[in-house]
Amino acid sequence: MSRLFGSVRARATLAATLVVAVALVAAGAAVLLSLRSNLLGEAGTQAERSAREVATELAVGTPYADLSLDVDDRPVQVVDDDGVLVAASEDLEQITGTGVDAVQPRPAVSPGGDDDADDDDDDSGESLDPGEIGARITVSDGSATIDGDAEDYRFAAVPVKTDDRGTLTVYAGAPLSAEHGAVSTALTVMLIGFPLLLAVVAGVTWLVTRRALRPVEGIRREMAAITASEDLARRVPVPATHDEVARLATTTNETLAALESSVERQRGFVADASHELRSPIASLRTQLEVAAAHPELLDLDGAVADTVRLQRLAADLLLLARLDAGERPADARVDLAALAREAAEGRTGVRVRGAEGPVSVAGSRGQLGRVLANLLDNAQRHARSAVEVSVRRDGDTAVVAVADDGEGVPAADRERIFERFVRLDAARSRDDGGAGLGLAIARDVAVRHGGTLTVHDAPAGGALFELRLPGV
Numbered sequence: 367m368s369r370l371f372g373s374v375r376a377r378a379t380l381a382a383t384l385v386v387a388v389a390l391v392a393a394g395a396a397v398l399l400s401l402r403s404n405l406l407g408e409a410g411t412q413a414e415r416s417a418r419e420v421a422t423e424l425a426v427g428t429p430y431a432d433l434s435l436d437v438d439d440r441p442v443q444v445v446d447d448d449g450v451l452v453a454a455s456e457d458l459e460q461i462t463g464t465g466v467d468a469v470q471p472r473p474a475v476s477p478g479g480d481d482d483a484d485d486d487d488d489d490s491g492e493s494l495d496p497g498e499i500g501a502r503i504t505v506s507d508g509s510a511t512i513d514g515d516a517e518d519y520r521f522a523a524v525p526v527k528t529d530d531r532g533t534l535t536v537y538a539g540a541p542l543s544a545e546h547g548a549v550s551t552a553l554t555v556m557l558i559g560f561p562l563l564l565a566v567v568a569g570v571t572w573l574v575t576r577r578a579l580r581p582v583e584g585i586r587r588e589m590a591a592i593t594a595s596e597d598l599a600r601r602v603p604v605p606a607t608h609d610e611v612a613r614l615a616t617t618t619n620e621t622l623a624a625l626e627s628s629v630e631r632q633r634g635f636v637a638d639a640s641h642e643l644r645s646p647i648a649s650l651r652t653q654l655e656v657a658a659a660h661p662e663l664l665d666l667d668g669a670v671a672d673t674v675r676l677q678r679l680a681a682d683l684l685l686l687a688r689l690d691a692g693e694r695p696a697d698a699r700v701d702l703a704a705l706a707r708e709a710a711e712g713r714t715g716v717r718v719r720g721a722e723g724p725v726s727v728a729g730s731r732g733q734l735g736r737v738l739a740n741l742l743d744n745a746q747r748h749a750r751s752a753v754e755v756s757v758r759r760d761g762d763t764a765v766v767a768v769a770d771d772g773e774g775v776p777a778a779d780r781e782r783i784f785e786r787f788v789r790l791d792a793a794r795s796r797d798d799g800g801a802g803l804g805l806a807i808a809r810d811v812a813v814r815h816g817g818t819l820t821v822h823d824a825p826a827g828g829a830l831f832e833l834r835l836p837g838v
Contacts, residue, residue: 374582375575382571383564390563394556401552405545406520410505413522416440417538421499421526424534430471441510441519443537444471452534455512463508464521464537494533500525510539518542581605585615598626638787639683646676682803685736686786689810695730699838702727702734702764703757709738710755716742720757725764727835729815734835737811737819740804741768741831748772749828759837766833769824780821784809808833 420442423433430453435442441461444453451468458469494500504523509516519539527533581603588602601622604615650672657664701724710716727734738755745753749770756767775783782788786806805819808831812819817835824830 374579375572378575379568379571383568386567387560387564390556390560394560398549398552398556402545402549405548406542409520409540409542409545410522412540413440413505413520413538414503414524416442416540417503417522417524417536418499420444420536420538421524421534424526424528424531424536425497425499427529439512440541441512441521441537441539445535445537447532447534452531457513458510459514460511460516461508462510463506463519463539464523465506466537494525494527496527496529498527507542508539518546578611581607581611581615585611585618589618592622598622598629635686635786642679642787643676646672646679650676679803682807685733685807686803686810689807689814693814695733695811695814697728698731699726700729700731700734701725702766702835705731705735706738706755706757706766709735709742713742713746713753715746715749715751716753716755718755718757720755725757725759726838727764727815728838729835730811733811734815737808737833738766738768740808741833744804745770745772745829745831752826754826760834762837764835764837766835767830768833769826769830770828771824771826772828774823774827774829775821783821784819 416437419437420433420435424444430444433442433444433453435444435453435455436457439457440455441458442453442455443451443458443461443464443466445464445466446452449466451466451471453471454469461467461469502525506521506523507518508521509518511517519541521537521539524536524538525533526536584605585602588600592598592600592602601619602615604619605612650669653665653669653672657669703720703723703725706720707718710718742753742755745768749772752771754767754769756765756769758765758767784805787802788806809819812833812835815835817833819831819833822830822832
C-alpha cells in the first residue's frame with residue numbers, strides 16, 4: 367500500500383478525486399439546501415394564500431359553517447382570541463404545529479359587546495380595524511391527519527378582525543410532500559451519481575497522469591542504465607512536448623554533459639599531474655642512485671632544484687584541489703598596492719606604479735599574493751627586458767595590471783592559456799616553462815574572489831594581464 371501511494375500517479379489521482387469529492391459534496395449540499403429552501407418557501411406561500419382566502423371570508427362576516435375550509439383537502443383551523451377552536455376542516459383528525467391541538471370546534475361565545483371586540487389586538491402585535499386582515503403572518507412546521515392520511519405541513523397563521531366575533535386567527539397548511547420527495551430524489555441521484563462521477567474522475571486522472579509521466583519513466587530508466595553502466599556519454603530521451611518534462615530532460619542532459627566534461631577534465635588533470643610528477647621524481651631518483659654508487663658524482667644543485675620543483679608542483683596541485691572542492695577564501699581586508707610591491711620586491715626589471723594610497727579588497731592575502739607571484743613569474747619568463755605592474759581603482763573595482771614587453775599572446779590562445787598544464791611553447795623545456803599551472807591557479811583564485819582575470823595586448827607590444835576584483 368505504501369509503495370502504491372508512493373507513486374506520483376497514485377497521489378495525483380487521489381488528490382484529484384478528493385478535490386472533486388469535496389467540490390461535489392459542497393455543491394450537492396448547496397443544491398439540496400437551495401431546493402429545500404425554495405420548496406419550503408413555495409409551501410409557505412400556498413399556506414398563506416389559503417389562510418388569507420378564509421380570512422377574507424371572515425372579514426366580510428361569513429358564518430363559520432359557510433367557510434371554505436375543505437378546499438384541496440388541506441388542514442384549516444380558525445381560533446378566537448381565547449385560543450378556542452371555532453372552525454376547522456371537516457375531516458381533520460389530528461394536528462400539531464399550530465399551537466392548538468383541538469380538531470373539533472366549540473360553539474362560539476359572544477365576545478361580550480362590540481366595544482371589547484373593537485379593542486382587541488391580534489397576537490402579532492398589529493392593531494387591526496374591523497374587517498381588516500393582518501399583514502404579518504407566522505409560519506411553522508407541523509403535521510396533520512386528514513381522513514386517515516397523516517402528512518407533514520407548513521402552516522401559515524393570518525389574523526383577521528371581525529365586527530362581531532373579535533380577532534380571529536386562521537391557520538392553513540400546505541403539504542410538504544413535494545419538498546420531501548424532491549429532496550429525497552435529488553439525494554438519491556447524488557448518492558448514485560457522485561460515486562460514479564468520482565470513479566470516472568479517478569480513472570481519467572490515472573490514465574492522463576500515466577500518459578504525462580511516461581516520458582519521466584523513460585528518463586528514470588535511462589538514468590538507471592547510465593548509473594549501472596557508468597557511461598556518461600549516454601543521454602536521456604527528450605520528448606517533443608515542449609513542456610516541463612521536456613525541459614527536465616534537456617536540463618538532465620546538460621547536467622550529464624557537464625558531469626562528463628568534469629570527469630574528463632579530472633581524468634586529464636590526474637594524467638597530466640602524474641606525468642608532471644614523474645619527471646622530477648625520476649630525475650631525483652636517478653641522481654640519488656648515482657650518488658649512492660658514486661658519491662663524487664652527486665649533482666647537489668640539480669637534486670635541490672628537482673626537489674624544489676617537486677615541492678612547488680605538489681603545492682600547486684594541493685591549491686587546485688582545494689579550489690575545486692569549493693574552498694571559500696578568507697574575508698580579510700587586503701591592500702593590493704602593498705601586496706604588489708611585496709610581490710615585486712627583489713625581482714629584476716619589475717617596476718610598480720599607480721595608486722599611492724591603499725587599494726583594498728576582501729579575500730585571502732595568501733591566495734591573492736599567489737596570483738600576483740604567478741603573473742609576475744609568467745611576465746618575467748616572456749619579457750625581453752621589463753615588466754610593469756600598475757594598481758588602480760576603477761569605480762568600485764580594484765584593478766591590477768601586469769604588462770611585459772615580450773611577444774604577447776595570440777588572440778586565439780588567450781583563453782587556452784588559462785587551462786591547466788597548457789604551455790604554448792612546446793619546445794620550451796619544463797624547467798624554463800613550468801608545469802603550466804600558474805595561470806590556471808591565478809584565474810581560479812580570481813573567480814573565487816568574485817573577480818576576473820583576462821589577457822590583452824600591452825602598450826609595449828607584449829601581454830597585459832588584468833586582474834579585476836570587487837573593492838571595499
